[in-house]
Amino acid sequence: MTYGKDPYKFFFEMREKYGNVFVFVLLGRRVTVALGTQGNNMVMGGKLSQVNAEEAYTNLTTPVFGEGVVYDVPNHVLMEQKRFVKIGLTTESFRAYVGMIEEEVELFLCTDSAFAAYKASGVDMWGSFDAYHAMSQLTILTASRTLQGNEVRGQMTKTFPQMYEDLDGGFTPLNLIAPNIPLPKNIRRNKAQKAITEFYMNILRTRRERPSEDTEYDMIAALKDQHYKDGRPVSDREIAHMMIALLMAGQHTSSAALSWCLLHIAHRQDVQDALYQEQVEHFPDSDGSLRSPTYEELKGLPILDSIIRETLRLHPPSHIIMRKVVSDLPVPCSLGNAPENRTFVIPKGNYVWAAPCVTQIDPSIWRKPMEWEPSRWTETGSLAAQLYRDYAETGEKVDYGFGMISKGTDSPYQPFGSGRHRCIGEQFAYVQLETILAMLVRKLEMKIDHVPPHNYHTLIISPQEPRSIRFRRRQ
Template sequence: MTFTNGTIPFSDAWSGYLAHAQAQIGPVNTRLLLLLLVNVPILAILLNVVRQVLLPSKPNEPPVVFHWFPFVGSAVGYGNDPLNFFFKCREKYGDVFTFILFGRRVTVTLGSKGNNFVLGGKSLVFNAEDAYTHLTTPVFGKDVVYDVPNDVFMEQKKFVKVGLSTDNLRAYVGMIEEEVEEYFKSDAAFSVLQSNDINEWGQFDVLTALQGITILTASRTLQGQEVRAGMDKTFAELYNDLDGGFTPLNFLFPSLPLDSYRRRDVAQKKMSDFYVNIIRQRKNGTTTDHEHDMIAALMQQSYRDGRTLKDHEIAHIMIALLMAGQHTSSATGSWALLHIAERPDIGEALYQEQVKYFANPDGSLRSMTYEEIRQLPLMDSVIRETLRMHPPIHSIMRYVRDDMPIPATLAAPGKDTTYVVPKGHYVLASPVVSQMDPRIWKEADKWEPSRWSDPTGVAAQASMTYDDAQGEKIDYGFGAVSKGTESPYQPFGAGKHRCIGEQFAYLQLGTIIATILRHMEIKIEKVPEHNYHTMITLPKTPRAISYRRRKFD
């Protein structure tokens, strides 16, 4: 197999290097160099194994997952299938263990108590900024999210929450519905919807479609009319280049001299300027009629010290909302449609739910309202069950700023053992483990929305501690929210970093799915596997859904 380094075949380059080396240092030394190149890595692996097998581990630190390769550690097993990796480690080491991830020492605490330990921990000790700023700041921009102290970030979340008012959400339903229908008309993959033959079937790649729909609906609603009007080829190229800087590679190695990193930085500057120009035009009175979007809300906010947001801060918050929201909603929407397509009974029940609530006398379906979308029980169950099995983020990390003891009840239940996570380590919570734990959920690996309609089941109890008034509510600076850190169901995170866009996400997903299903029937033979090689957990290819136009469309 021949690889390339971008200019010449790698095999040719290697041969040329050896020839040059042999000419410079002679054949004997060349053989010695080759022996070193081959044997040094082998020796390093052997020493790493011997160290783990023969040397005693520190009794006050969690057990370290066995790994063959120094520095790389368990990166391959974790990166390919983190859920399987966590469950296997739990069988061997318990709910608390440490693994090596490209030189980082990551201590994992599993289960509801483990989630609470990490997500309910003090931000001065378990710090999110130190864990993520090298990934998010180059994409979102300076002075927002993890590029500011935690108390400032909490104020920024409060500003965003103001923009997610009930009045704004009410205004968004019709906009989302219109954007979905316009997408059907403009995208060739949905040409069958224009056919007179209701028995004709077509296909569409569900992730491609949902990525397009979610970014258009978000830009029409939260982002504002100027952003929606600017959704041309140039904007799409900027978005793709910026998105190229939001990958596991960028998280692990933030400063590589690669072209994708350069394109990311150029795109961030251009997109920031794009938003700043919109803000300045609004301040000058050049544009009007933007009452319900997020830019308008942010322009009216002030920090506790009286300072208003600077133009670039508003711009960078808008970029963060666009990037984070598009990824999570398009992934969740894709998984939901894939499961619905595999379960025709659920798809038909969802359609009949709309007929029940929205039918006109002629058999057509009228437009929905915000309150009505929230009152569709099966739709709510479908979204919740999809988020249970496919939360967008499988791992949540914090950087440890000071030594932190792990309670014995978590580290070694029933034993008088207290581990300490040393300063400089990372801690990791994985809510998906508790959401897929067969010890908690009946048929945990089965997509079954009906579990959410059982008032006495695990799902109802989990929802109660995560969402409802019976859960502990705390105000972290952006309004009281259910703490939810001990719930086995945490699709939007928990604690002070819990996502404040939950209501918009449910509204956006519910409206998109409802609009799609009122226009078409969908089917697929099998739901694809997870692709864990991206920052957000996506379905692998092939992920084409077959569809046909509904009879009454």
């Protein structure tokens, strides 16, 4: 109960009492929490023979994504599937995505009823929008336009949203433990899963039977051409299930991150002004307006970038990383505070959690850790910048089967996880977040009196209601 009410408070209080490693029972499961950078390393850098993600997550994910993908397959198959997806996430595609996202933002502001004050151009009128609700919509619209293909985007104002909502209803904490209770929610989830799978399989069939020159090289096209190492092609059903997995993996994470970014910049006028000025300086057009940015240009903007990094530090969408212990797991002495000459062992069958959300606000690492202060990432010689470089660029590199990546398992800052399960959507999420934020700050002035607290009742930590941002069209 205490964990469910406020996981941060719970973790810090338990650490104060027992040190970095402690056990608690959650809905009948014995969970060992391993905090600190060593805890991060033990869980994210753990050997496959000792810790396992599939068994920790499959109850939740397989009924939603479908069989044969992600956590319904052995780890080596997941690594191959991640390799296939990465083939569809190239710099070339990111370049094309920036323009598509830009168009989607403009279309959304001109058509969504919450933004009537934006449409009333030339009139100095204030309106308001629910940050999480609006950003969820922008996230799914932009992800479908870019990653999911024209056919899915075409259905976004029709049948898809209801199917998506029903499927999403399957993501509840209870389903981690008991996914098949015949509750109305689960029945709707199963029905939607079948319908969306069929929808993607139809797209594949149509593309095969009636190839069109207009079909873009999107994620579906990239997956269609892939083969496993044993020569087996990826089946249509697997492609459909991978597409669902990608949609779901990026939806709540990116929309939560986006809404926290907006809530903070609406609250901190100085940061909002600096962000806007950054756009004005970099993208002036000859007629006095702002021209479209390129992917490379957006990537290099320090203020925009630091706002996202700082938001993911304070509000990482996934606050815990879970694994099942599949063989007895000794805890390193320096982590576990075991009495002399003894070692703590986490027994097989228990669960082990890391909580990078704790190292991301640990006062022994970060200056004023609870303050949202993007400038910590841009100060010369700053620790934050060094930590980020190690996590994303300069640290040890490893290939787990889906290309060379930074290992990052002992980093105190790891919003996208690390090791073999590191997020493959990281670069895409940055393109999406950067483009949406840049476009919104160009078009809107935003205000809010307080940044709302965390809502811990959802799997992904979102902002609590009320979370309305007041806005007017930027003059």
